[in-house]
Amino acid sequence: MATKLNSMRLLERRHISYQVYTYSYNPEDPPDAVEVARRIEQQPHTVFKTLVVTAGGTSRPLLIMLAADRQLDMKRAATGCGQKRLELMPRNETERLTGLKVGGIGALALSAKRWPCYVDRGAEGLEEIFVNAGQRGIMLGLAVGDLRQVLNAAWIDAAN
Template identity: 40%
Template sequence: MKTNAVRILDKLEISYQLLHYEVDPDDLAAESVAQKIGLPPEQVFKTLVTRGDRTGVCLAVVPGNAQLDLKALALLTENRKVETVPLKDVQPLTGYIRGGVTALACKKDYPVYVDETIELFEQIAVSAGVRGTMILIAPDDYLRSVKGTVGAIAK
């Protein structure tokens, strides 16, 4: 099954690999997904939807074993304050459900901020836009495809 995220990578002629896993709707944690696909959690990146008081919605991409540092993201995005959006707002804003959010092929072209640890790996895993499928991709290709800005945003 090709997702919109995969179609974008194909269009950009970016190479990737799809990894499939069994979905447990009661446990959508990035750490669990990492275990299921056989990667360390710091190599599996999760996408969080946030809203800045000045710039509006943006996406934060952090390692699966880390938390988003809202103050660091605010500083990087030139906001006074950034908050994660309520879960009920995630799908209307992105088109994706919890556990399947990706910065690729969102409803709108939101700014994407990625934790600097992405540069430690030859490949990272990110959601393909549906629960149960991850994209294994080179960090540089991922950053290019989402027009990502790198910064220290995880803690």
């Protein structure tokens, strides 16, 4: 990789160690998170996708990180975030607000936006977690505790 991404710079500023994992993909048909896990040779329950949700049209976005092999349970996630209701942000709106392409959205890359961030409790027992670096084709592996600390992320039950 020729240049560092903002997510990597953030981790380096905080003296947090990480590993870079890359994978190839077709830009017309990027892989889902389970396929990304396979391509970087990791278990799907350790590879976390970042979903962008809102608690209504007027609220700022929330980031929910969820294992590749799990599905978001909107009611459970809303309760965990202290909201009455959550909505998954539409793809075009997500890409416009984040400046990132779906399939390349990573909470570390969005940390400057200071959006509230939540991690599904499925990561609680893991030592290492794999998350998107903010660009399709690039994942980062780091300690779960380090990820939560740098993002000021709270645990929630978000999966069904």
